[in-house]
Amino acid sequence: MVRRALVAGLLLGPLVIxxxxxxxxxDTSQFVLSAVALVPLAWLIGEATEQAAEHTGPGIGGFLNATFGNAPELIxxxxxxxQGLTEVVRGSLTGSVVGNLLLVLGFSLLFGPRGELDRWSSFVSFGAIGVAILLFLVPAIPSWSGDPDRQAIVDLSVPVSIVLLVVYGVVTYYSLRRHRMLHVSSDDEIDAWPFSHALLALGAATVVTALVAEVLVGSLEAFAEQVxxxxxxxxxxxxxxxxxxxxHGGAVVVAHRGKVDLAxxxxxxxxxxxxxxxxxxxxxxxxxxxxLSLGFREIEIAALAGGLLVTAATLFGGHAxxxxxxxxxxxxxxxxxxxxxxxxxxxxxxxTTHASAAPVAASA
Incomplete structure (x- = not known):
């Protein structure tokens, strides 16, 4: 019954667009409809990822889900x-890292069974995030005094971004190579969608998700002002x-089905x-x-560092x-x-700033 409702709900995405x-x-109607439409899309991405992971193993399956799932965020x-919303961009990106570390992983463990996790893979992810936080400090610290979008901070952000992309390339190469060596199976032994069909479903769901998310974000400010x-x-x-x-949806779906390592x-x-x-x-x-500068606020850096430490300490033993x-x-x-x-x-x-500026303007 639930599965049928989710399949039928996939029509809501194109309808919202x-x-x-x-x-x-x-704006309120668009916000509510878009939020509801994202639920079956998240289920489809989770379903397609689980099917793809039958061919690739949980490591590469998790990479595929992260790649397709983060495409809407980039858009x-x-x-x-x-639209000139630089603070919104920085806040949403740091909030995304913290949300994945604490909320997505937390709900995955909460709805999934007890089990063993890949400690090596977890260590690599923690290390990559730790390196990113340290590099973020380079443009962030000077941005705490003055305009965070000034040219000097923007210029500092460029070499930091290049170094992070190099780190990403190296980590991704060795991680995928390791998972490919660990997971060796014949397609004849796999009871799942064909790999090409799973990738097609992931791509289609990602495109529709991006369009629906655009509608939702466009109505967020007006909705937030109302509340x-x-x-x-x-x-x-x-x-x-x-x-x-x-x-969020994909990880919880596969965790609930017993694949907590993939989640x-x-x-x-x-x-x-x-x-x-x-x-x-x-x-x-x-x-x-x-x-765009990477002039993150103190609270954002603190949330990133705190989220990383709490997650690493919680998963130290490699158990779910x-x-x-x-x-x-x-x-x-x-x-x-x-x-x-x-x-x-x-x-x-x-x-306070506007209130203090008003008498000055009046006297002028």
Whole structure:
């Protein structure tokens, strides 16, 4: 029954896109419809990834899910840059890393069975994210005083982005090579979709997800204003969750089916890919639109470092359990509260600045 509802729900994605361009729906209606449409799309990406993983093994399967699942985030980020929303882009990207580490992985462990995880693969993902955080400090620290989008910070972001892409290339090459050597099987022994069909489903679902996510993000600011949320909170929490809808749903689906090792690969591979590939790729591609600096806030760097430490400590033994899932989800809720407080502080500062500027303008 649930499967039939999800299959039928796949029609909602194209419907949302058609209504967005052909009808004049309110922002709230577009937000709700888009959010609902992402659920069956996330299920399809999870289903196709699980089928592909039968041919490749969980390591490469997790890489495929991260790659296809992060494509909408890249599109969302470039669209936001085109609109001049640099704070939204930075917040959504750091929120994506933290969300994958704590929320996606936490729910995967919570809904999955007890089991063993690939410690070597986890260590590689943790190491890649750790290197990214250290390199982010290069442009971030000087950005904490003054305009984070000033040219000096933008210039510092370029070599950092190039180094991160080199790290990503090296790590990806050796990781995929290792997983390919570990997983050797004949297609005759596999009871799953043909590999080409799984890739086709992943590609189609990713394209529709990107278009639906664009509609949702376009209505987010108006929706957030109605409910009284700050731009920073919207970007670091809501936009990050929306952009990660594919990984969220896909990881939980495969974990619930008993493949907790694949679910963990999806969450960790996605977090690492955002940190060492998506963020630098967005920074470099932004030069075609409007250069983006990697001047992350103190709270963002702290959330990245804290999320990495909590996840690494929780998975130190290489075991999956519901208790560990609860710890990770609870840690994410703490981050959400901190992001909410930081956003409110920014809003209050902006209000104070406008209030103090008003008498000056009046006297002038």
């Amino acid at each position: 058609v209504l967005h361009y052909a009808a004049h729906l309110g 969302i980020a470039l669209l936001a840059i085109n 009284g949320l700050s731009d920073f909170f919207v970007s670091a929490v809501i936009v990050a969750i929306v952009g990660n809808a594919a990984e 963990a690969e999806i969450a960790l591979a996605s977090a690492a890919q955002v940190a060492v590939f998506l963020i630098p790729a967005v920074a470099l591609l932004s030069w075609l639109i409007e250069p 359990s519901k208790g560990r899932g609860v710890v990770l989800v609870a840690a994410y809720l703490v981050v959400v509260v901190l992001f909410y407080a930081a956003g409110n502080r920014d809003s209050e500062s902006a209000t």
